[in-house]
Amino acid sequence: MEFEVKAKLKYKVKSDSSIILSIHASDKYQKIVDETLIISPKxxxxxxxxxxEGNRLISLAVKPAENLSITYKAIVNNSFKIKEIRNVREADIAKLPSDVLPYLYPSRYCQSDKLYRLANNMFGYKKNDFEKVQALTYWIYLNVEYLSGSTDSETSAYDTVTEQAGVCRDFAHLGIALCRALTIPARYFTGYAYLLQPQDFHACFEAYINGQWLLFDATKLVPLNGMIKIATGRDAADAAVANIFGDVDFVSSAVSCDLVDQSLEPFYADHEQNFAISYT
Amino acid sequence: MEFEVKAKLKYKVKSDSSIILSIHASDKYQKIVDETLIISPKxxxxxxxxxxEGNRLISLAVKPAENLSITYKAIVNNSFKIKEIRNVREADIAKLPSDVLPYLYPSRYCQSDKLYRLANNMFGYKKNDFEKVQALTYWIYLNVEYLSGSTDSETSAYDTVTEQAGVCRDFAHLGIALCRALTIPARYFTGYAYLLQPQDFHACFEAYINGQWLLFDATKLVPLNGMIKIATGRDAADAAVANIFGDVDFVSSAVSCDLVDQSLEPFYADHEQNFAISYT
Amino acid sequence: MEFEVKAKLKYKVKSDSSIILSIHASDKYQKIVDETLIISPKxxxxxxxxxxEGNRLISLAVKPAENLSITYKAIVNNSFKIKEIRNVREADIAKLPSDVLPYLYPSRYCQSDKLYRLANNMFGYKKNDFEKVQALTYWIYLNVEYLSGSTDSETSAYDTVTEQAGVCRDFAHLGIALCRALTIPARYFTGYAYLLQPQDFHACFEAYINGQWLLFDATKLVPLNGMIKIATGRDAADAAVANIFGDVDFVSSAVSCDLVDQSLEPFYADHEQNFAISYT
Amino acid sequence: MEFEVKAKLKYKVKSDSSIILSIHASDKYQKIVDETLIISPKxxxxxxxxxxEGNRLISLAVKPAENLSITYKAIVNNSFKIKEIRNVREADIAKLPSDVLPYLYPSRYCQSDKLYRLANNMFGYKKNDFEKVQALTYWIYLNVEYLSGSTDSETSAYDTVTEQAGVCRDFAHLGIALCRALTIPARYFTGYAYLLQPQDFHACFEAYINGQWLLFDATKLVPLNGMIKIATGRDAADAAVANIFGDVDFVSSAVSCDLVDQSLEPFYADHEQNFAISYT
Structure with a gap:
């Protein structure tokens, strides 16, 4: 499917600073038809x-400026496959590819080591890894309230599992932490998302099942086939939209994601059916 | 310097399980003269x-066994340089190599994002990054009590900065978190350590200064030139001695590190002098 | 019922110190037939x-001593009523006695303010406060593993709700926190417990329902009518066995609780029946 | 000194609810010349x-209402003594009054048990309890940034000691926790404060030294002799302005504190002089 994505970020820069942005559409597994980046002042x-991870980053050395404006636009053909999942095999840890292993370990926002008993008490009875991830994703959807402003950059899965409120990032972190606690590799996925209201960057997660990364979204806010991938990582610490080093105030952001020339038949994963979507 | 290192680990395996071990001496920047690995039952x-990170891992698919014994032995020429540090430049974040960037971000055990004000209040006045790392290393040495058993696998830098007790791993995590809070890349370093009492694996940290990784050890327990590197990582979650997936009880470990054929002139970093050691 | 209770505590005192002990049987709502306290050295x-709370405390100003031994013995008639609970009324907060109000607020180990959504998601559907407390007590019993040594004096309900392992104190804290999150006053209850294996002090909790304090024990380790009350409080911070100020090492404790002259028909609360026990 | 204090609170009540307010000036140790409370709808x-604690509370059973408005006004003669502090004695714990003891223990927001080493490393060298409290108060003033909106109702002393930003409540909690970690009883103190900008309720803390409660304020925002006491407690969990049980939205508050008929010679404690203020 072809989408037009845009992100416009504004900052007030108060001292010589460095900004590292992760807003470019990934060029792996999807085709970038066209893109432009405009920075003002130049x-x-x-x-x-x-x-x-092989994510695309841009690095800016910025001088003090009242209005630093960064505008990214792209036309992107996202690429996904909707798959029927059958004969789910348990991950053989000893044979996992070495680039999958890191996604089994606890990370800054996904303290899976603290969730081991809870995850197994709640989802251990499910008969395979796919059903476990479906069940935990659905449990998050049912129990965690989507509430803008209820969390901040320090909120982690350990908080969300108990406080049960958050935004897409928190839903993703909790999904990842529960997967890893069940010995299922899982990673953070950020991107542009078609039909997201209000428009913004989106975050969800991928779990590694039957040798492939499948996408899950416990927020159920958007169709799963309307994602344009920006980055993956162990959690938001690896895939932040912006990392800023210096005295810079965030002013505003505007994000959009529009379908270019087709209609989209939306795919929403149903937790009781054997279909899943993969972006790799 | 040539060292003989040994690690003998014993486990009781109660179900089919996977064990991933990080006990092999690194083959980067040091020379492995000889090594053997004996696993019993075979x-x-x-x-x-x-x-x-390019660390060496071994992966074992194990069956139930009363006594699983893993013995690693190696003769290793470690390799280090003691350098005079002059003309310290502040890291230009926008130009950091992309493989150094991840060490600026918070990680599971090193929540640098929560330590920003504290780190800057305590060490921000120092005139360059090297002096900052020297000062924070010395502060940890003076204020954190080395106390076996006072912490566990969930203890993080956020705890240690306040509770002020821990083991080598906790000293390292706090050092790393404080560095990153000061915008200095830092990573976890594990290895065999000559003269460590009681004998065990050791952990300390590296900070990235003037374009190179320098080693710091806030425990001051061993000479810095008696280290044989096993692994580096963002924190202990990346560089654990063993990651176990399954029902396996740890029984015992025995670690040693002996000097083979020379005497060692021990190098201990002094926080007021301009010398540091690098293992890369 | 008449019980003989004993507690023998040993300490090594290394400096002039103060010890405040809470080991005396309460003299409220139960009859102390006989008691002795022997301290050696005198x-x-x-x-x-x-x-x-009106708990009985003893305060000791102690001098350095290799062996400080404190032995408390008492014959106590505990006093309880087993009640059928019908027509459960919701607590009218605005009319609660002022000495019950403090048990609605979060405390050190019972951070009910963080558990509001979770408690209401899990137990809010139950039709009255009694059923809610029965349900949450039973949930703790089913999901939290009783595991000696898994927690320490810093572990709180916020940890236990996720980590799902602990000892009687942790079970009690979690019960209290969940009650308060459901706007049900709840407090910590410590005492001697008949048939507790291994013998030790015990902790459970009381919830305020229909204008009375009812006892609940999520560990299900002992009959509820074999408790001899020592103290109540908001949590363990209010009702610790010992508070020590100075350089004193704990050496050992021995606790016992024996039935004197009768046989006890054990009462275990069943989470599906309308009976509860009150010690006030 | 005579002050006029006012508090006007507005709520939107969405269901039958209970509100417990702590906004009345205390009638202990100060004289209430006149006061009115107007609630609308009546x-x-x-x-x-x-x-x-003997604090004055008002309890309201409220019905759904678009605008619930509560207005408290009072003319109060506060009462304080400025004292020269000499011959500071260490608290003899074994002889402390039983109503002072609870202020030695950790509480919800003041986890003194986790701050023991830090407090003693930083302030243990001071030669008596008064100097310790002066030093820790001054350290908080120098290192913690007063930053509206940086914290929330879950922030505790354990956070503030590291994150080093907060509001008056956080400054008070940290002061209390450090005192208790040094075996100095300390409690939370809330009130109206003359010259506070912007006008609001204020919070600071009292430490128990030489058998009396002395007031300390690490924010240094107001003169210490312009306080009109509302309540004391172990921490904010005991002395919240409002505890709400039900579906009630906070709309606004307006607080003021004016000097009636005299000029005030402001007293600000200097951390190097031997003067302190007591409100009991």
């Missing part, structure tokens, strides 16, 4: 590939 | 390279 | 009544 | 004395 942005 | 170990 | 113990 | 408020 400065040179360095594009990098993140060391571990 | 099973095949798969050696892997960790995806991000 | 020192004078001052008995006090705690300011808020 | 309902009967029940005045109570809190069980433990």
């Amino acid at each position: 400065i040179v942005a360095t594009e990098m590939e993140s060391a571990w | 099973i095949v170990a798969t050696e892997m390279e960790s995806a991000w | 020192i004078v113990a001052t008995e006090m009544e705690s300011a808020w | 309902i009967v408020a029940t005045e109570m004395e809190s069980a433990w």
Whole structure:
């Protein structure tokens, strides 16, 4: 499907600073038809590939400015497959690819080591990894209240499992932490999302099942086939929209994601059916 | 310097399980003269390279066994340089290599985002990054009590900065978190350590200064030039000695590190002098 | 019922210190037939009544001693009523006695303010306060593993609700926190407990329902009518066995509780029946 | 000194609810010359004395209402003594009055048990309890940034000691926790405060030194002799302005405190001088 995505970020820069942005559509597994990046006042942005995940980053060395404006636009063909999931095999940890292993360990916002008993008490009875992830995703959907402003950048899965309120990032972190506590590799996924209201960046998560990464979204806010991937990582600490080093105030952001030339038959995962979506 | 290192781990395995061990001496920047790995009962170990750090891992698929014994021995020439540190430049974040960037972000045990004000209040006045790391390392040494058993696998830098007791792992996590809070990349370093009493694996940390990784150890328990590196990572979640998936009881470990054929002139970093040690 | 209770505590005192003990059987709602307190080396113990709860405390000013031994023995007639609970009324907060109000608020180990959504999601559907407390007590019993040594003096209800392991104190804290999150006053209850294995002090909790304090024990380790009350409080911070100020090492404790002259028909609360026990 | 204090609170009540307010000036140690309470729509408020502290509470059973408005006004003669503090004696714990003892223990927001080493490392060298409290109050003043909106109702001393930002409540909690970690009884103190900008309720803390409660305020925002006491407690959980049980939205509050007929010679405690203020 072809989408037009836009992100416009504004900052007030008060001292010489560095900004590292993760707003570019990923060029892995999806096709970027066209893209532009406009920075005002004009400065040179360095594009990098993140060391571990291969995410696209841009790095800016900025000078003090009342209004620093960064506008990214792209036309992207996202790429996904909707798959019927059968014959689910338990992950054989000893044979996992080494680039999947890190997603089994606890991370900053996903303290899976503290959730081991809870996850197994709640979802351990399910008969395979796919059903476990479906069940935990649905449990989050039913029990965690989507509540803007209820959490902040320090909120982690350990908080959300008990406080049961949060935003998409918190839903994703809790899903990841529960997966890892059940010995299922899981990672954070951010992107542009078609039909998200209010429009913003979105976050959900992928679980590694039958040798492939499948996408899950406990918020149920958007169709799963309307995602344009920006980045993956162990959690939001790996895939923040912006990392800022210096004295910079965030002013505003505007994000959009529109369908270009087709209608989309929305795919929403049903927790009782054997279909899932993969973006890799 | 040439060292003989040994690690003998014993487990009781109660169900089919996977064990991933990080006990092999690194083969980067140091020379492995000889090494053996003996597993009893005999099973095949798969050696892997960790995806991000390039650490050596071995992966074991184990069957139930009263006594699973794993013995690693190696003769290793460690490799280090003691350097005079002059003309310390502040890290230019926008130009950091992409494989250094991840060490600026908060991680599971090193919640640098929560320590920003504290770190800057305590060490921000120091005139460059090297002096900051020296000062924070010395502060940890003076204020945190080395106390076996006072902490566990859930203890993080956020706890240690206040509770002020812990073991080498906790000292390292606090050092790393304070560095990152000061916008200095820092990572966890584990290895064998000559003269460590009681003998065990050791952990300390590296900070990225003037484009190179320098080693710091807030415990001051061992000479800094008697380390044989096993692994680096963002924190202990990346570089655990063992990750176990299944029903396995730890029984015992015995670790040693002996100097083979020379005498060692011990190097201990002094927080007021301009010398540091690098293992890369 | 008449019980003989004993507690023998041993300490090594390394500096002039103060010890405040809460080991005396309460003299409210139960009859102390006989009691003795022997301290060796001999020192004078001052008995006090705690300011808020009216618990009996003894305060000792101790000098350095290799072996400080404190032995308390008593013959006590405990007093309880087993009641059928019908027509449960919701607590009218605006009319609660002022000495019940404090038990609605969060306390050190019972952070009910963080458990509001979880408690209401899990137990809010039950049709009255009694059924809610029965249900939450039973949920704790089913999901939290009784595991000696799994927790320490810093563990709180916020931890236990997620980590799902602990000892009697943790079971009690979680019960209290969930009650308060449901706007049901609840308090900590410590005492001697008949048939507790291994023998030790016990902790459980009381909830305020229909204008009376009812006892609940999520551990299900002992009959509810074999309790000899020592103290109540908001949580363990109010009702610790010992508060020590100075350099004193705990050496050992031995606790016992024996039935004197009768057989006891054990009462265990069943979470589906309308009976409860009250000690006030 | 005579002050006129006012508090006007507005709520939107969405269901039958209970509200317990702590906005009345205390009638202990100060003289209430005149006071009025107006509630609109008119309902009967029940005045109570809190069980433990003797604070004045009013309890309201409220019905759904678009605008519930509660207005309290009073003319109060506050009462304080400025004292020279000499010959400071260490608290003899074994002889403390039983109503002072609870202020030595950890509470919800003041986890003194976790701050023991830190407090003693930082302030243990001071030669008596008064100097310790002066030093810790001054340290908080220097290191914790007063930042509206940086914290919420879950923030505790354990957070503030590390995150080093907060509002008056957080400054008070940290002061209390550090005192208790040094074995100095300390409690939370709320009131109206003359010259506070912006006008609001204020919070600070009292420490028990030489057998009396002395007032400390690490914010240094107001003169210490312009306080009109509302309540004391172990921490904010005991002395909240409002405890609400039901579906009630806070709309606004307006608070003022004016000097009636005299000029005030402001008293600000200096951390290096031997003067302190007592409100009891």
